[in-house]
Every structure is written in C-alpha cells, then in structure tokens.
Amino acid sequence: xxxxxxxxxxxxxxxxxxxxxxxxxxxxxxxxxxxxxxxxxxxxxxxxxxxxxxxxxxxxxxxxxxxxxxxxxxxxxxxxxxxxxxxxxxxxxxxxxxxxxxxxxxxxxxxxxxxxxxxxxxxxxxxxxxxxxxxxxxxxxxxxxxxxxxxxxxxxxxxxxxxxxxxxxxxxxxxxxxxxxxxxxxxxxxxxxxxx
Amino acid sequence: xxxxxxxxxxxxxxxxxxxxxxxxxxxxxxxxxxxxxxxxxxxxxxxxxxxxxxxxxxxxxxxxxxxxxxxxxxxxxxxxxxxxxxxxxxxxxxxxxxxxxxxxxxxxxxxxxxxxxxxxxxxxxxxxxxxxxxxxxxxxxxxxxxxxxxxxxxxxxxxxxxxxxxxxxxxxxxxxxxxxxxxxxxxxxxxxxxxx
Numbered sequence: 001x002x003x004x005x006x007x008x009x010x011x012x013x014x015x016x017x018x019x020x021x022x023x024x025x026x027x028x029x030x031x032x033x034x035x036x037x038x039x040x041x042x043x044x045x046x047x048x049x050x051x052x053x054x055x056x057x058x059x060x061x062x063x064x065x066x067x068x069x070x071x072x073x074x075x076x077x078x079x080x081x082x083x084x085x086x087x088x089x090x091x092x093x094x095x096x097x098x099x100x101x102x103x104x105x106x107x108x109x110x111x112x113x114x115x116x117x118x119x120x121x122x123x124x125x126x127x128x129x130x131x132x133x134x135x136x137x138x139x140x141x142x143x144x145x146x147x148x149x150x151x152x153x154x155x156x157x158x159x160x161x162x163x164x165x166x167x168x169x170x171x172x173x174x175x176x177x178x179x180x181x182x183x184x185x186x187x188x189x190x191x192x193x194x195x196x
Numbered sequence: 197x198x199x200x201x202x203x204x205x206x207x208x209x210x211x212x213x214x215x216x217x218x219x220x221x222x223x224x225x226x227x228x229x230x231x232x233x234x235x236x237x238x239x240x241x242x243x244x245x246x247x248x249x250x251x252x253x254x255x256x257x258x259x260x261x262x263x264x265x266x267x268x269x270x271x272x273x274x275x276x277x278x279x280x281x282x283x284x285x286x287x288x289x290x291x292x293x294x295x296x297x298x299x300x301x302x303x304x305x306x307x308x309x310x311x312x313x314x315x316x317x318x319x320x321x322x323x324x325x326x327x328x329x330x331x332x333x334x335x336x337x338x339x340x341x342x343x344x345x346x347x348x349x350x351x352x353x354x355x356x357x358x359x360x361x362x363x364x365x366x367x368x369x370x371x372x373x374x375x376x377x378x379x380x381x382x383x384x385x386x387x388x389x390x391x392x
Contacts, residue, residue, distance in 0.1 A: 003246040003258060007239040013232065014221050020375065025210050026243070027282040030256060032246035036209065043203040044237035048220070048230035050199040060226060062199060086223040179216060 004030075008167050056127070058103040060085040062101075063066050068092075068100045074145070075099045077134040080189075081124060081153055083107050083141060086178045094182040097189055099137070103129065106138055107149040119149070127161050135163040137192055141177050154195045165192040200226075223293050252323070254299040256281040264288075264296045271295045273330040276385075277320060277339060277349055279303050282374045287335070290378040293385055295333070298323065303336055303345040315345070317352050322354050331359040333388055336362075337373050350391045361388040 004026055011022035029037045053059070054066035057079075061067070068074055068088075078099030080087055088101050104119040127133060138148035138153050154164050168191035176183065200222055203362040206220035225233045237307065249255070250262035253275075262300030264270055264284075274295030278284055284297050289367070323329060334349050336342035351361045 003239070003243050004256065007236075007243050010236040010239045012231075013236075015215065015224055016220070021212065023282065023285065024212070024374070027239070027280065028211055029243060030247060030281075036206075037240045037244050040203075040206040040209075041237045041240035043199070043206045044225070044240065047203050047225060048233050051226060060200065076294045084223065084225075086219065089219060166333050178220070 052105075052176045057101045058105060058123070059086070059088055059101055065070050066101075077132055078137070079124070079127065079133055079135070082139050083146065083149070083176070084178070087139065087141075090178050090180065091185055091189070094186040094189075096186040099135075102136075104140070104149065104153075107145045108152055109145050116152060119152075121153060124153070125156050125160070128157060128162050133162050135165060137165050137167060137189065138195065139167045139177065139189070142175065150195070164195045166195050167192050212341075214354065251297075253296055253297045254281070254301060254319070255284055255328045262297075268281065273328055274333070275329055275331070276318070276333045276335050278335050278373070279342065279345070280374070283335065286374050286376065287381055287385070290382040290385075292382040295331075296330075300336070300349075303341045304348055305341050312348060315348075317349060320349070321352050321356070324353060324358050329358050331361060333361050333363060333372065333385065334391065335363045335385070337370065346391070362391050363388050 008019065008022040008024045011017050012019050015196045017025070029040075034062045050062050051060050052062070054061045055064050056069045057066060059066035061070070063070065063157060066069055075098050079102050079178060080091065080097060080099055081102045082091070083104055083106060085103050089104065091097050091101075102120070104112050104121065104124075106119055124136070128136065132179070136153075138150040140153075143171065149190060150166055157164050160174055167188040203222045204215065204218040206217050207213050207221055214219070225236075246258050247256050248258070250257045250265055251260050252265045253262060255262035255264070259266065271294050275298050276287065276293060276295055276340055277298045278287070278302060279300055281300060282301050284299065287293050287297075298316070298320045300317065300320075302310050302315055304310060304315070318330070324332065332349075332353060334346040336345045337347075347392065353360050363384040
C-alpha cells in the first residue's frame, strides 16, 4: 500500500503531525470523495508556484507588491516590522492597523546561526532613508530573541528622522504573536511606546 | 494571497486541523524548499487514483487482492473482522497476527443511519460459506456500537461450521482500536474468547 505510506510519510514531515495523526488524516481522506484530496493536492501544488516575496516589504504575495503595500488608502508612512509573514496575517485579522509592514525573515538567534546579515534590516533602513516614513513600529515577538532583534533594528535606525516604537507588552511574555488573539494584538499596537 | 487562503481552507477541512493549525502548516511549507509541497501534493494526487478495495476483504490496496489476502504464507482459514481498513494497519503493526481480514466498512449506528445493509456482512457470510474458514475473530471496537455490530456478525454466522470469537477486553472500553498500542492489541487477540 505504498500510496498510503507515501502520504503518511509526507504528512509526518509537517510540524505537530505525528505518524498516528498522518495515518488518521490519510484514512479520513480515503473515506471522502476523491475531489477533496485532489483539491488539497492542487492547492499545495500551486502554493509555491504562485507565492513570492513582496519587492518592498518581503511579505508573501502573488503580485510584485503585496496587498498592504499596493493599497494607496493605507498609511505608507507607518511601517510595522515583524519577524515572519505569518505575523502580518495575525495583525491584519485585527482589522485595526492601517499602516504597512516590513518582514525581517526571522529574529537574531546566534545559537541557531541567525545573525544580523540574515535579516532584512538593510532594506528597512533603505526604505526609511528613501523618505516619507514617519514611524517604525517594531513588532517582533516579546521573547528574548525578539527583544534583541528589536534593539538591533532600533540601533540601525538611530539618527534617521523617524520615530521608532515597540508594541506594548500587552502580549503575554513568552508568547507567539502569530497565535495571539486579535484584541490583545490590537491593544499592543495601540499602546505602543517610543524606543528611546 | 488567494493561493495561501486556498491551502488554508483545504487543510482546515481535515479533522483535528483548525484554522490556526492550517495557517501554521501553510507558512511552514512556504519556508521549506518547494519540493516538499510538491511531494505532498503528488502523494495526495495519486492516493485516490491508486487505492481501491480488495476484492475479497475490502481492505485498501493497490492490487486486486490486498497484501494479506494475496499472501499464501498467511492463515487464510482465520479471518479477523474489523470496522475500518485503518484497524488492519493497527493490527498489522503488532506483527503477531498471521490470519487474514474482513473490513465491514463501519459499525451499526442506527442514529447515524448506518444499518446492517451498509456493512459488508453478506460478503463475509459468503466467504465462510465458500469453505476453508476455521475461525472468525470479531475485532470491532469495544464500544456500544462495536459490540452491537459484533453480535450482529455472530448472528449472521450462526449455524455455519465456523468458530466465531471476540477479541478480549484487553482494549480499554470506550477506546479506539486504531489508536491502541501494539502490545494491548496483541494481548486482546491472544486472549480472544468464543462467542457462544
């Protein structure tokens, strides 16, 4: 039954899905109409073909510019800096943020070999130097590595004519922005404070 | 970002995967090499094309007969009756059962509209009437509906020259055979008792 084994093996590669979960999902799909597996296969197949990085902010997008960057009604002078594109989805779900974004692509983690050059900080500095940016909100996760990353971003922006702020500790320390509820994220953005 | 939304929607259809898990899996795949999504897509795409039901026992297979049914070294006179094909995988993992199987395709559940005609009992009776069957082990799940199904199977086999046995209550009552550990399943099979 290698078609089953193949799918179980591929599903087991995903985070939080162990071998038993992979088997349960596979047998579940075998009990559904074949169209369901086909639709899931098609969605996976086109995912990496269609998704690329926004030229300006590195958010995930299907166009040269992502939706917030291409939206003239949004405040392009307000940039929210996040670790990952998934964090943007979390912030967008609150429906309360009207600025744009910048995705660093990670956080400083020397033990994992992630240094300053691995993060998209230079392109953030270039955006600010390009003018028209009033404020940068650093919304890295409120953990040790996220705080270190926030300080590094602040340092790199020092001396430029821009306000640098940090989202408030409304988020539980040690938590993940990606999994926070909308109200908490919205409050954290509303109560942001200047980084001095 | 509809390619992302598409995949999140399809993943969310799966049991135990909510919207947040679907998003986390999607963003995880976007951080992996595209080949990983492609392999998972291919495995899903071929699953329902290649998998069919065994002509003899209704197990899932890629050939006319499933692996146990086609294996002359196995005891074809000993049939273990299970609710679902997934249960066979659980029993096979124990490595201790040397007979063959019969998949009912469910259990009696009047409230869900599953009656005797929805289960593959007639084909089981035909197998026994065809001769060469020494014993039928009824390994439906040790729950109310599984017990009712076991009694129904036993009734249908009454009068035929075959021993009908039930797996021992080594399985915790209320549990799922599919998720039991191998030792428990093996003990339950070893301690099976005749249904009188």
